[in-house]
Amino acid sequence: DQQVKQNSPSLSVQEGRISILNCDYTNSMFDYFLWYKKYPAEGPTFLISISSIKDKNEDGRFTVFLNKSAKHLSLHIVPSQPGDSAVYFCAAYSGAGSYQLTFGKGTKLSVIP
Amino acid sequence: DTGVSQDPRHKITKRGQNVTFRCDPISEHNRLYWYRQTLGQGPEFLTYFQNEAQLEKSRLLSDRFSAERPKGSFSTLEIQRTEQGDSAMYLCASTLDGGYTFGSGTRLTVV
Numbered sequence: 410d411q412q413v414k415q416n417s418p419s420l421s422v423q424e425g426r427i428s429i430l431n432c433d434y435t436n437s438m439f440d441y442f443l444w445y446k447k448y449p450a451e452g453p454t455f456l457i458s459i460s461s462i463k464d465k466n467e468d469g470r471f472t473v474f475l476n477k478s479a480k481h482l483s484l485h486i487v488p489s490q491p492g493d494s495a496v497y498f499c500a501a502y503s504g505a506g507s508y509q510l511t512f513g514k515g516t517k518l519s520v521i522p
Numbered sequence: 523d524t525g526v527s528q529d530p531r532h533k534i535t536k537r538g539q540n541v542t543f544r545c546d547p548i549s550e551h552n553r554l555y556w557y558r559q560t561l562g563q564g565p566e567f568l569t570y571f572q573n574e575a576q577l578e579k580s581r582l583l584s585d586r587f588s589a590e591r592p593k594g595s596f597s598t599l600e601i602q603r604t605e606q607g608d609s610a611m612y613l614c615a616s617t618l619d620g621g622y623t624f625g626s627g628t629r630l631t632v633v
Contacts, residue, residue: 452613452624498564507578508620512564
C-alpha cells in the first residue's frame with residue numbers, strides 16, 4: 410500500500426525551461442510534505458517543504474504547491490539547470506507522530522543543455 | 523558541525539556474516555532514524571530513536587536486525603546472518619523538529 414506516489418519515473422526538460430514534478434498521497438494524517446534531491450551513492454538532500462496549512466512555498470528557483478483536496482503536490486523548478494539533474498523524492502509525515510518519513514519512489518529529472 | 527556521518531560508506535560481505543554500521547547524528551538532534559533504500563525505491567523507514575530510547579520499529583526490521591543508540595549520541599545498526607536480500611543503501615537521518623538531515627549512507631552488498 411503506497412501512501413506516497415510519484416507516477417512519473419523520469420522527466421526530461423530543456424535547460425532554462427520549467428520542470429514540474431508531481432506527487433500524490435493517500436494518508437490524510439500527513440501534514441508536512443518535503444522534497445529531496447538525491448545523487449547516486451549519496452544521501453537525500455533537503456530541498457523545500459510545505460505544511461498542510463499552506464498551499465504554496467517558494468525558495469529561489471523552487472516552488473512547492475499543495476492541493477489538499479486532491480491530495481496532490483508538485484515541485485516547480487524555474488529555470489531548470491543541468492545541475493538539477495538528479496532523482497527527486499517526495500516525502501510526507503504526520504507532525505503528531507514520530508516524524509517518520511514516507512517516501513515516493515522518486516522521479517529522475519534530466520535537464521538537457 | 524559536519525552534518526550526519528555514516529561509516530563505512532561501502533561494505534561487501536559474504537552471505538551469513540554479521541555486519542555493523544555506525545551513524546553519528548548532528549549533536550543537538552534528539553531524534554535519529556534508520557532507513558533502507560533498494561534500487562528503484564524510495565527510502566523505507568526501519569527504526570527511530572528519541573535520545574537513547576528506541577520508540578518505533580518497522581515490520582521490515584526482522585529479528586536479524588538490531589539497532590542501538592547508547593547515551594543518545596551515535597547509533598549502530600547490526601545485521602546478523604546477512605542474506606542477499608539485505609543488499610541496499612542504509613541511510614541514517616537526524617532531526618530536532620522535523621527538519622531532517624540525512625547522512626551519505628552505507629552501501630551494503632551481500633555476495
